Amino acid sequence: MTQPHKIEQVNSMKIMVLDDEPFMLSLCQRILSNLGYHHVTTQDNGASALAQLHTADHPDMILLDLNMPEMDGIEFLRQLQHLEYQGGILLVSGENRQILTTAYNLARAYSLHVLGHLQKPLQPAALAPLLATWRARTATPAPVLTSPTTPITPQAIEQGLQAGEFVNFYQPQIHIAARQVAGMEALVRWQHPQWGRVPPDAFIHIAEQHHLIQHLTEQVIENAARDAALWQTAGFPIKVAVNLSMADLSQVELPERVIQTVNQQGVPPEHFTLEITESRLMEDVRTPLDILIRMRLKRIRLSIDDFGTGFSNLAQLMNLPFTELKIDRKFVQGAAEDDAARAILESSVQLAKRLNMTIVAEGVETQADWDRIAAIGCDSAQGYLISPPMPASAVIPWLQTWGKD
Numbered sequence: 001m002t003q004p005h006k007i008e009q010v011n012s013m014k015i016m017v018l019d020d021e022p023f024m025l026s027l028c029q030r031i032l033s034n035l036g037y038h039h040v041t042t043q044d045n046g047a048s049a050l051a052q053l054h055t056a057d058h059p060d061m062i063l064l065d066l067n068m069p070e071m072d073g074i075e076f077l078r079q080l081q082h083l084e085y086q087g088g089i090l091l092v093s094g095e096n097r098q099i100l101t102t103a104y105n106l107a108r109a110y111s112l113h114v115l116g117h118l119q120k121p122l123q124p125a126a127l128a129p130l131l132a133t134w135r136a137r138t139a140t141p142a143p144v145l146t147s148p149t150t151p152i153t154p155q156a157i158e159q160g161l162q163a164g165e166f167v168n169f170y171q172p173q174i175h176i177a178a179r180q181v182a183g184m185e186a187l188v189r190w191q192h193p194q195w196g197r198v199p200p201d202a203f204i205h206i207a208e209q210h211h212l213i214q215h216l217t218e219q220v221i222e223n224a225a226r227d228a229a230l231w232q233t234a235g236f237p238i239k240v241a242v243n244l245s246m247a248d249l250s251q252v253e254l255p256e257r258v259i260q261t262v263n264q265q266g267v268p269p270e271h272f273t274l275e276i277t278e279s280r281l282m283e284d285v286r287t288p289l290d291i292l293i294r295m296r297l298k299r300i301r302l303s304i305d306d307f308g309t310g311f312s313n314l315a316q317l318m319n320l321p322f323t324e325l326k327i328d329r330k331f332v333q334g335a336a337e338d339d340a341a342r343a344i345l346e347s348s349v350q351l352a353k354r355l356n357m358t359i360v361a362e363g364v365e366t367q368a369d370w371d372r373i374a375a376i377g378c379d380s381a382q383g384y385l386i387s388p389p390m391p392a393s394a395v396i397p398w399l400q401t402w403g404k405d
């Protein structure tokens with residue numbers, strides 16, 4: 001007597017078919033209907049599929065065509081990663097197996113739940129078992145990726161550090177003129193066994209207040225150096241950047257620690273950047289100055305983060321040994337509307353350039369942002385337009401596909 005329940009379960013799975021060919025859409029719909037799946041929506045382009053994902057009509061499963069004229073399937077996967085889409089994905093393509101396999105590996109690296117790939121013309125016999133696998137998997141609830149419901153305590157952070165639950169995500173920086181990857185910024189996440197993926201804004205300040213930040217920074221630096229060495233071995237000798245807290249700069253032995261870690265991994269020190277937020281930097285520069293100078297003497301690069309959010313002017317910052325200026329996203333995105341902001345931004349960029357600093361614009365979300373910062377003279381761009389932060393396992397596949405289209 002379990003049959004009716006089973007059918008009910010089959011019927012309740014919501015499937016989205018995304019393919020630019022109308023014929024494929026109706027064919028898929030017919031095949032799915034014959035297999036007992038009736039909650040099927042069809043979309044013929046990536047943009048409207050993404051729009052549907054933002055509504056309550058959220059599919060449990062997406063059948064994704066890789067070849068589409070505007071937003072192709074690879075770009076769509078990147079958008080799904082950004083949305084942290086938790087449903088299942090099946091890749092469908094008329095391309096050869098090799099392309100399908102590469103796309104499959106990329107989606108896996110993005111931590112998406114990709115169940116498999118299917119060659120066109122679609123065979124019901126191949127499709128049915130893959131959909132059944134997903135049903136079986138979702139019968140047990142998947143770990144949710146949400147913010148913790150209980151308050152984060154210093155004890156929990158300490159345990160997480162012991163258990164190695166803090167992982168680096170990476171966001172690429174692109175050299176604007178050459179359109180080449182300049183480096184990756186490490187952005188820490190807490191992969192908590194119950195809470196799922198916790199963003200840094202939820203725990204960094206607690207770690208800072210309870211003297212846990214040094215331990216955390218050490219782990220982030222070690223992971224970043226190890227990953228940069230892996231990229232180097234894979235043929236991508238790019239830079240890596242790590243965020244520091246002001247509390248890190250009270251540790252006099254920090255320069256030696258950093259240089260020891262990068263040397264151990266065989267990463268050149270000039271490929272290692274430390275980012276320090278502008279507003280905090282100006283709170284007290286006397287203590288950290290000695291640490292900053294020793295970092296520079298060891299060829300570690302130093303970046304002023306979130307430039308434009310503090311009250312300092314560039315002249316004050318010029319007395320510090322920084323090699324890079326990172327313009328805050330609010331400035332990048334707002335500079336178009338506000339003439340005064342734009343003027344300050346432009347003169348800061350010019351002054352920084354004269355002092356041989358690299359200028360990075362962060363929060364580049366649109367083509368208009370990109371064009372504007374390119375016109376002002378920024379060297380590199382970072383932001384969702386290029387890629388959201390990705391798990392470490394996704395970096396090499398991403399580097400291999402960047403610039404290939």
Ligand code: C2E
Pocket residue numbers: 171186187188199200201204217220242243244245305306329362363364365382383384385388389
């Ligand atoms: P941040 O250093 O300014 O990092 C950039 C933040 O902007 C990241 O947030 C990134 O995901 C987000 N972002 C990137 N591109 C875009 C875009 O195009 N649009 C918008 N709206 N946002 C974008 P995330 O990863 O949540 O990190 C937040 C902050 O937490 C970082 O800001 C940094 O200050 C801090 N943080 C991250 N990792 C570490 C770490 O290992 N140590 C310390 N001390 N702080 C860290």
Ligand code: CA
Pocket residue numbers: 185243275305
């Ligand atoms: Ca940063």
Ligand code: CA
Pocket residue numbers: 305306326328362
């Ligand atoms: Ca920043």
